[in-house]
Amino acid sequence: MGKLCARAYRRFGLTPRGGWIAAIREALGMSQSDLARRLGVVQSSVVKMEKSERSGTVRVETLRRAADALDCELVVLMVPRAPLQETVDRQRLKVYSATINRAAAHMELEDQAVSSDLRQHLLQQAEDEIPDSALWGIGSSGQAPRVRFRDRRWPDTAGPG
Structure with a gap:
């Protein structure tokens, strides 16, 4: 998702302010360290992942791995x-x-x-x-x-x- 698209989603309230990864992680009561452990990475990698999602530079494969670790389905949608x-x-x-x-x-x-x-x-x-x-x-x-x-x-x- 490009930066412009990410800003548009936030502007219209379609994306949580801190991004979906952080929002779902927090809703589950999971810390960044907990998510890192589930992903098999260090906690600083989760910080980077959440930051890249907020900036609109996250890769789909990264989102897919995070979704799996958060027991979520990833849906990528293009709407004409x-x-x-x-x-x-x-x-x-x-x-x-x-x-x-x-x-x-x-x-x-x-x-x-x-x-x-x-x-x-x-x-x-x-x-x-x-x-x-x-x-x-x-x-x-x-x-x-x-x-x-x-x-x-x-x-x-x-x-x-």
Whole structure:
């Protein structure tokens, strides 16, 4: 867990202030020396472990060993910030806008209102022509991969003109 993530969890009250290892150890009435003995390490190693958890630099394997010693199950969870299809659609539009005419790219960059019909048309065209495997190949320049499209026209009522 990165430092930013660790701070966010603490900010929203999802992580005990001293970290989970210390909180569970203390709730069990176990000293750092007791935990060290169960882990087969010296007490200073437990101090370091608890400190690394608080700072967000603890390794998953270290957490797994601590969980076992505390008779706990370790659950590592990744939660998407948005629905996965929404993330794919947003990336697909990014790739698509990088390859179509300047007007469409400006519409997306300037966050202009794009009708739901036009958005659906763009997504459908992009979905037909950009495979999922081509969505994430952004190079070191930060630019979306180049994709060639067949010449298609904007819907009569929705496109720039």
